[in-house]
Amino acid sequence: MSEQMYSNSKLSVAILGAGAWGASLANLATANGHQVRVWSRQGSQTIQAVLKDAQIVLSAISMIGVRDVASQVQSFTLSPETIFVTATKGLDPQTTCTPSQIWQTVFPNHAVVVLSGPNLSKEIQMELPAATVVASNIPTAAEIVQLVFSSGRFRVYTNPDPLGVELGGTLKNVIAIAAGVCDGLQLGTNAKAALVTRGLTEMVRIGNNWGAKTETFYGLSGLGDLLATCNSPLSRNYQVGYQLAGGKSLTETLANLQGTAEGVNTCQVLMQRAKQQNIPVPITEQVYRLLQGEITPRQALDELMLRDIKPEYNY
Ligand SMILES: NC(=O)C1=CN([C@@H]2O[C@H](COP(=O)(O)OP(=O)(O)OC[C@H]3O[C@@H](n4cnc5c(N)ncnc54)[C@H](O)[C@@H]3O)[C@@H](O)[C@H]2O)C=CC1
Numbered sequence: 001m002s003e004q005m006y007s008n009s010k011l012s013v014a015i016l017g018a019g020a021w022g023a024s025l026a027n028l029a030t031a032n033g034h035q036v037r038v039w040s041r042q043g044s045q046t047i048q049a050v051l052k053d054a055q056i057v058l059s060a061i062s063m064i065g066v067r068d069v070a071s072q073v074q075s076f077t078l079s080p081e082t083i084f085v086t087a088t089k090g091l092d093p094q095t096t097c098t099p100s101q102i103w104q105t106v107f108p109n110h111a112v113v114v115l116s117g118p119n120l121s122k123e124i125q126m127e128l129p130a131a132t133v134v135a136s137n138i139p140t141a142a143e144i145v146q147l148v149f150s151s152g153r154f155r156v157y158t159n160p161d162p163l164g165v166e167l168g169g170t171l172k173n174v175i176a177i178a179a180g181v182c183d184g185l186q187l188g189t190n191a192k193a194a195l196v197t198r199g200l201t202e203m204v205r206i207g208n209n210w211g212a213k214t215e216t217f218y219g220l221s222g223l224g225d226l227l228a229t230c231n232s233p234l235s236r237n238y239q240v241g242y243q244l245a246g247g248k249s250l251t252e253t254l255a256n257l258q259g260t261a262e263g264v265n266t267c268q269v270l271m272q273r274a275k276q277q278n279i280p281v282p283i284t285e286q287v288y289r290l291l292q293g294e295i296t297p298r299q300a301l302d303e304l305m306l307r308d309i310k311p312e313y314n315y
Protein backbone atom coordinates (compact mmCIF):
# COMPACT_ATOMS: atom_id res chain seq x y z
CA MET A 1 0.00 0.00 0.00
CA SER A 2 1.48 3.36 -0.89
CA GLU A 3 0.76 6.83 0.38
CA GLN A 4 0.27 8.00 -3.23
CA MET A 5 -2.49 5.48 -3.74
CA TYR A 6 -4.35 7.06 -0.85
CA SER A 7 -3.55 10.74 -1.32
CA ASN A 8 -6.69 11.64 -3.25
CA SER A 9 -8.91 8.77 -2.28
CA LYS A 10 -11.63 8.88 0.28
CA LEU A 11 -11.19 6.12 2.81
CA SER A 12 -13.59 4.08 4.83
CA VAL A 13 -12.88 4.89 8.49
CA ALA A 14 -14.35 3.01 11.46
CA ILE A 15 -14.15 4.90 14.74
CA LEU A 16 -14.55 2.83 17.90
CA GLY A 17 -15.66 4.94 20.86
CA ALA A 18 -18.06 7.85 20.55
CA GLY A 19 -16.90 9.81 23.58
CA ALA A 20 -15.46 13.31 23.44
CA TRP A 21 -12.33 12.28 21.54
CA GLY A 22 -13.84 9.68 19.20
CA ALA A 23 -16.54 12.19 18.16
CA SER A 24 -13.95 14.95 17.51
CA LEU A 25 -11.78 12.67 15.38
CA ALA A 26 -14.85 11.45 13.49
CA ASN A 27 -15.72 15.09 12.68
CA LEU A 28 -12.20 15.80 11.41
CA ALA A 29 -12.17 12.78 9.07
CA THR A 30 -15.74 13.49 7.90
CA ALA A 31 -14.85 17.12 7.14
CA ASN A 32 -12.07 15.77 4.87
CA GLY A 33 -14.64 13.79 2.90
CA HIS A 34 -13.90 10.31 4.26
CA GLN A 35 -16.63 7.80 4.83
CA VAL A 36 -16.80 7.58 8.62
CA ARG A 37 -18.77 5.13 10.73
CA VAL A 38 -18.77 5.35 14.51
CA TRP A 39 -19.36 2.54 16.99
CA SER A 40 -20.05 2.84 20.69
CA ARG A 41 -21.48 0.34 23.14
CA GLN A 42 -24.52 2.61 23.62
CA GLY A 43 -25.05 3.19 19.88
CA SER A 44 -27.49 1.53 17.50
CA GLN A 45 -24.95 0.20 14.94
CA THR A 46 -23.28 -3.15 15.55
CA ILE A 47 -19.49 -3.28 15.67
CA GLN A 48 -19.60 -5.67 12.72
CA ALA A 49 -21.50 -3.13 10.56
CA VAL A 50 -19.09 -0.35 11.49
CA LEU A 51 -16.04 -2.49 10.70
CA LYS A 52 -17.32 -3.66 7.30
CA ASP A 53 -14.75 -2.79 4.58
CA ALA A 54 -12.92 -0.42 6.95
CA GLN A 55 -9.49 0.68 5.67
CA ILE A 56 -8.76 2.48 8.92
CA VAL A 57 -9.96 1.33 12.34
CA LEU A 58 -9.41 4.04 14.96
CA SER A 59 -9.91 3.31 18.63
CA ALA A 60 -10.75 6.16 20.99
CA ILE A 61 -11.99 3.82 23.71
CA SER A 62 -11.07 4.55 27.35
CA MET A 63 -8.19 2.36 28.53
CA ILE A 64 -10.50 0.21 30.62
CA GLY A 65 -12.29 -1.07 27.51
CA VAL A 66 -9.40 -1.46 25.02
CA ARG A 67 -8.57 -5.13 25.61
CA ASP A 68 -12.19 -6.19 25.42
CA VAL A 69 -12.93 -4.14 22.28
CA ALA A 70 -9.75 -5.39 20.56
CA SER A 71 -10.83 -8.98 21.13
CA GLN A 72 -14.34 -8.19 19.82
CA VAL A 73 -12.79 -6.76 16.64
CA GLN A 74 -10.64 -9.88 16.28
CA SER A 75 -13.72 -12.01 15.67
CA PHE A 76 -14.46 -10.22 12.35
CA THR A 77 -12.65 -10.52 9.05
CA LEU A 78 -10.69 -7.43 8.03
CA SER A 79 -8.52 -6.80 5.01
CA PRO A 80 -4.82 -7.43 5.84
CA GLU A 81 -4.22 -3.84 4.66
CA THR A 82 -6.48 -2.34 7.34
CA ILE A 83 -4.56 0.12 9.49
CA PHE A 84 -5.28 0.36 13.21
CA VAL A 85 -4.99 3.75 14.87
CA THR A 86 -5.03 4.14 18.63
CA ALA A 87 -5.87 7.45 20.29
CA THR A 88 -6.25 6.16 23.86
CA LYS A 89 -3.92 7.64 26.52
CA GLY A 90 -3.57 5.04 29.24
CA LEU A 91 -1.85 1.88 30.51
CA ASP A 92 -3.30 -1.60 30.94
CA PRO A 93 -3.63 -2.37 34.67
CA GLN A 94 -2.98 -6.10 34.21
CA THR A 95 0.11 -5.98 32.04
CA THR A 96 1.25 -2.30 32.11
CA CYS A 97 1.10 -2.50 28.28
CA THR A 98 0.26 0.59 26.23
CA PRO A 99 -2.89 0.53 24.05
CA SER A 100 -0.86 0.19 20.83
CA GLN A 101 0.96 -2.82 22.29
CA ILE A 102 -2.44 -4.41 22.94
CA TRP A 103 -3.67 -3.72 19.38
CA GLN A 104 -0.39 -4.96 17.91
CA THR A 105 -0.52 -8.17 19.96
CA VAL A 106 -4.08 -8.89 18.86
CA PHE A 107 -3.34 -7.91 15.22
CA PRO A 108 0.35 -8.82 14.70
CA ASN A 109 0.17 -8.58 10.91
CA HIS A 110 -1.46 -5.16 10.71
CA ALA A 111 0.08 -1.70 10.80
CA VAL A 112 -0.65 0.12 14.07
CA VAL A 113 -0.42 3.91 14.32
CA VAL A 114 -0.48 5.99 17.51
CA LEU A 115 -2.27 9.36 17.31
CA SER A 116 -1.41 11.69 20.20
CA GLY A 117 -0.79 15.37 20.85
CA PRO A 118 -2.02 18.48 22.66
CA ASN A 119 -5.64 17.93 21.67
CA LEU A 120 -8.22 19.09 24.19
CA SER A 121 -11.33 17.81 22.44
CA LYS A 122 -13.55 20.77 23.42
CA GLU A 123 -11.23 23.16 21.52
CA ILE A 124 -11.18 20.85 18.50
CA GLN A 125 -14.98 20.67 18.55
CA MET A 126 -14.95 24.49 18.50
CA GLU A 127 -12.80 24.27 15.34
CA LEU A 128 -9.85 26.03 16.98
CA PRO A 129 -6.48 25.20 15.36
CA ALA A 130 -4.42 22.32 16.78
CA ALA A 131 -1.55 20.00 15.87
CA THR A 132 -0.97 16.34 16.58
CA VAL A 133 1.41 13.45 15.88
CA VAL A 134 0.86 10.11 14.14
CA ALA A 135 3.59 7.57 14.84
CA SER A 136 4.23 4.09 13.56
CA ASN A 137 6.99 1.60 12.85
CA ILE A 138 5.53 1.51 9.34
CA PRO A 139 6.08 5.00 7.86
CA THR A 140 3.54 4.63 5.01
CA ALA A 141 0.80 3.76 7.52
CA ALA A 142 1.53 6.94 9.50
CA GLU A 143 1.53 8.96 6.25
CA ILE A 144 -1.87 7.58 5.23
CA VAL A 145 -3.35 8.47 8.63
CA GLN A 146 -1.71 11.91 8.37
CA LEU A 147 -3.61 12.49 5.11
CA VAL A 148 -6.91 11.34 6.58
CA PHE A 149 -6.87 13.88 9.41
CA SER A 150 -4.78 16.82 8.12
CA SER A 151 -6.59 20.07 7.42
CA GLY A 152 -6.26 23.83 7.76
CA ARG A 153 -7.30 23.52 11.39
CA PHE A 154 -5.60 20.23 12.30
CA ARG A 155 -1.91 19.96 11.48
CA VAL A 156 -0.66 16.37 11.65
CA TYR A 157 3.04 15.44 11.91
CA THR A 158 4.46 11.95 11.43
CA ASN A 159 6.96 10.44 13.86
CA PRO A 160 8.91 7.13 13.89
CA ASP A 161 8.74 6.55 17.68
CA PRO A 162 5.22 5.23 18.45
CA LEU A 163 6.16 4.20 21.99
CA GLY A 164 7.54 7.66 22.84
CA VAL A 165 4.51 9.40 21.33
CA GLU A 166 2.10 7.14 23.19
CA LEU A 167 3.93 7.42 26.52
CA GLY A 168 4.08 11.23 26.24
CA GLY A 169 0.28 11.43 26.02
CA THR A 170 -0.15 8.89 28.79
CA LEU A 171 2.42 9.98 31.37
CA LYS A 172 1.53 13.68 31.19
CA ASN A 173 -1.90 12.90 32.63
CA VAL A 174 -0.33 12.14 36.03
CA ILE A 175 1.62 15.41 35.95
CA ALA A 176 -1.59 17.23 34.92
CA ILE A 177 -3.25 15.99 38.13
CA ALA A 178 -0.30 17.45 40.08
CA ALA A 179 -0.60 20.71 38.09
CA GLY A 180 -4.28 20.96 39.03
CA VAL A 181 -3.29 20.54 42.68
CA CYS A 182 -0.63 23.23 42.27
CA ASP A 183 -3.15 25.73 40.85
CA GLY A 184 -5.85 24.69 43.31
CA LEU A 185 -3.50 25.46 46.20
CA GLN A 186 -2.54 28.77 44.48
CA LEU A 187 1.16 27.98 44.70
CA GLY A 188 2.10 30.49 41.99
CA THR A 189 3.79 30.52 38.59
CA ASN A 190 7.29 29.61 39.84
CA ALA A 191 6.00 26.46 41.51
CA LYS A 192 4.01 25.50 38.40
CA ALA A 193 7.04 25.97 36.13
CA ALA A 194 9.17 23.84 38.47
CA LEU A 195 6.51 21.13 38.61
CA VAL A 196 5.97 20.92 34.86
CA THR A 197 9.72 20.94 34.11
CA ARG A 198 10.54 18.28 36.70
CA GLY A 199 7.46 16.40 35.48
CA LEU A 200 8.95 16.32 32.01
CA THR A 201 12.25 15.00 33.44
CA GLU A 202 10.26 12.24 35.15
CA MET A 203 8.45 11.42 31.89
CA VAL A 204 11.75 11.18 30.01
CA ARG A 205 13.22 8.93 32.73
CA ILE A 206 10.27 6.55 32.57
CA GLY A 207 10.18 6.68 28.77
CA ASN A 208 13.87 5.88 28.46
CA ASN A 209 13.49 2.90 30.76
CA TRP A 210 10.62 1.69 28.53
CA GLY A 211 12.72 2.09 25.36
CA ALA A 212 11.31 5.37 24.00
CA LYS A 213 13.47 8.12 22.49
CA THR A 214 14.29 11.18 24.61
CA GLU A 215 13.67 13.71 21.78
CA THR A 216 10.10 12.51 21.35
CA PHE A 217 9.25 13.84 24.83
CA TYR A 218 10.37 17.34 23.78
CA GLY A 219 7.90 17.34 20.88
CA LEU A 220 4.16 17.89 20.52
CA SER A 221 3.14 14.57 22.03
CA GLY A 222 5.34 15.11 25.11
CA LEU A 223 6.03 18.70 26.14
CA GLY A 224 3.23 19.98 23.89
CA ASP A 225 0.57 17.82 25.51
CA LEU A 226 2.05 18.42 28.96
CA LEU A 227 1.68 22.19 28.50
CA ALA A 228 -1.88 21.90 27.17
CA THR A 229 -3.16 19.68 29.95
CA CYS A 230 -1.26 21.30 32.83
CA ASN A 231 -2.59 24.73 31.90
CA SER A 232 -6.20 24.13 30.99
CA PRO A 233 -9.29 23.60 33.13
CA LEU A 234 -10.64 21.74 30.06
CA SER A 235 -8.35 18.86 31.01
CA ARG A 236 -10.18 16.31 33.12
CA ASN A 237 -6.91 15.23 34.75
CA TYR A 238 -6.13 18.82 35.72
CA GLN A 239 -9.66 19.13 37.11
CA VAL A 240 -9.14 16.06 39.30
CA GLY A 241 -6.08 17.66 40.93
CA TYR A 242 -7.79 21.05 41.23
CA GLN A 243 -10.78 19.59 43.02
CA LEU A 244 -8.68 17.45 45.33
CA ALA A 245 -6.79 20.61 46.31
CA GLY A 246 -10.16 22.20 47.09
CA GLY A 247 -10.85 19.47 49.63
CA LYS A 248 -13.12 17.18 47.57
CA SER A 249 -12.63 13.42 47.85
CA LEU A 250 -11.55 11.43 44.80
CA THR A 251 -14.90 9.62 44.71
CA GLU A 252 -16.80 12.91 44.74
CA THR A 253 -14.50 14.40 42.10
CA LEU A 254 -14.79 11.46 39.70
CA ALA A 255 -18.55 11.27 40.17
CA ASN A 256 -18.91 14.87 38.92
CA LEU A 257 -16.38 14.62 36.10
CA GLN A 258 -17.50 14.60 32.46
CA GLY A 259 -15.62 11.79 30.69
CA THR A 260 -12.50 9.84 31.55
CA ALA A 261 -9.52 11.06 33.61
CA GLU A 262 -7.01 8.38 32.60
CA GLY A 263 -4.30 9.76 34.90
CA VAL A 264 -5.98 8.19 37.93
CA ASN A 265 -5.53 4.64 36.59
CA THR A 266 -2.22 5.46 34.87
CA CYS A 267 -0.75 6.63 38.17
CA GLN A 268 -1.48 3.24 39.81
CA VAL A 269 0.00 1.28 36.90
CA LEU A 270 3.01 3.57 36.73
CA MET A 271 3.79 3.14 40.43
CA GLN A 272 3.65 -0.62 39.98
CA ARG A 273 6.06 -0.44 37.04
CA ALA A 274 8.36 2.12 38.69
CA LYS A 275 8.70 -0.14 41.74
CA GLN A 276 9.40 -3.22 39.59
CA GLN A 277 12.00 -1.37 37.50
CA ASN A 278 13.42 0.78 40.30
CA ILE A 279 12.71 4.08 38.50
CA PRO A 280 12.64 7.20 40.70
CA VAL A 281 9.23 8.89 40.15
CA PRO A 282 8.85 11.43 42.99
CA ILE A 283 5.95 13.41 41.48
CA THR A 284 4.03 10.30 40.42
CA GLU A 285 4.58 8.86 43.91
CA GLN A 286 3.04 11.91 45.63
CA VAL A 287 0.10 11.91 43.19
CA TYR A 288 -0.36 8.20 43.94
CA ARG A 289 -0.40 8.75 47.71
CA LEU A 290 -2.81 11.66 47.30
CA LEU A 291 -5.18 9.58 45.14
CA GLN A 292 -4.99 6.77 47.71
CA GLY A 293 -6.05 9.25 50.39
CA GLU A 294 -2.81 8.65 52.32
CA ILE A 295 -1.76 12.32 52.35
CA THR A 296 -3.24 15.79 51.86
CA PRO A 297 -2.27 18.05 48.93
CA ARG A 298 -0.18 20.21 51.33
CA GLN A 299 1.67 17.15 52.63
CA ALA A 300 2.38 16.08 49.03
CA LEU A 301 3.89 19.51 48.38
CA ASP A 302 6.07 19.33 51.52
CA GLU A 303 7.26 15.85 50.57
CA LEU A 304 8.39 17.13 47.16
CA MET A 305 10.04 20.29 48.47
CA LEU A 306 11.91 18.54 51.29
CA ARG A 307 13.41 15.66 49.30
CA ASP A 308 17.18 15.26 49.53
CA ILE A 309 18.92 18.06 47.62
CA LYS A 310 20.63 16.87 44.44
CA PRO A 311 22.03 17.97 41.06
CA GLU A 312 19.43 18.86 38.39
CA TYR A 313 20.84 16.22 36.00
CA ASN A 314 23.10 13.23 36.33
CA TYR A 315 25.20 13.92 33.24
N1 LIG B 1 -11.15 14.18 25.40
C1 LIG B 1 -9.96 14.57 25.03
O1 LIG B 1 -9.68 15.77 24.99
C2 LIG B 1 -8.93 13.56 24.63
C3 LIG B 1 -8.99 12.26 25.06
N2 LIG B 1 -8.00 11.37 24.72
C4 LIG B 1 -8.03 9.99 25.17
O2 LIG B 1 -9.05 9.30 24.47
C5 LIG B 1 -9.62 8.28 25.29
C6 LIG B 1 -11.13 8.50 25.36
O3 LIG B 1 -11.33 9.77 25.95
P1 LIG B 1 -12.72 10.54 25.85
O4 LIG B 1 -13.35 10.33 24.53
O5 LIG B 1 -12.47 11.89 26.30
O6 LIG B 1 -13.52 9.73 26.97
P2 LIG B 1 -15.09 9.57 27.11
O7 LIG B 1 -15.30 9.11 28.50
O8 LIG B 1 -15.80 10.77 26.60
O9 LIG B 1 -15.42 8.36 26.08
C7 LIG B 1 -14.90 7.08 26.26
C8 LIG B 1 -15.45 6.14 25.23
O10 LIG B 1 -14.96 4.83 25.52
C9 LIG B 1 -16.07 3.94 25.60
N3 LIG B 1 -15.79 2.89 26.57
C10 LIG B 1 -15.38 3.02 27.84
N4 LIG B 1 -15.26 1.81 28.42
C11 LIG B 1 -15.60 0.90 27.48
C12 LIG B 1 -15.69 -0.53 27.47
N5 LIG B 1 -15.41 -1.23 28.56
N6 LIG B 1 -16.06 -1.11 26.33
C13 LIG B 1 -16.36 -0.38 25.24
N7 LIG B 1 -16.30 0.96 25.18
C14 LIG B 1 -15.93 1.58 26.30
C15 LIG B 1 -17.24 4.80 26.04
O11 LIG B 1 -18.47 4.20 25.73
C16 LIG B 1 -16.97 6.05 25.22
O12 LIG B 1 -17.43 5.86 23.89
C17 LIG B 1 -8.93 8.40 26.66
O13 LIG B 1 -7.90 7.47 26.72
C18 LIG B 1 -8.37 9.82 26.65
O14 LIG B 1 -7.21 9.95 27.45
C19 LIG B 1 -6.97 11.75 23.94
C20 LIG B 1 -6.87 13.03 23.47
C21 LIG B 1 -7.85 14.03 23.77
Ligand SMILES: O=C(CO)COP(=O)(O)O
Nearest residue numbers: 117118119120235236237
Ligand atom coordinates in the same frame (compact mmCIF):
# COMPACT_ATOMS: atom_id res chain seq x y z
O1 LIG C 1 -5.18 14.35 26.42
C1 LIG C 1 -5.82 15.37 26.43
C2 LIG C 1 -5.40 16.58 25.71
O2 LIG C 1 -4.34 16.32 24.85
C3 LIG C 1 -7.06 15.44 27.20
O3 LIG C 1 -6.75 15.67 28.51
P1 LIG C 1 -7.75 15.16 29.64
O4 LIG C 1 -7.94 13.69 29.40
O5 LIG C 1 -7.03 15.48 30.91
O6 LIG C 1 -9.01 15.93 29.47
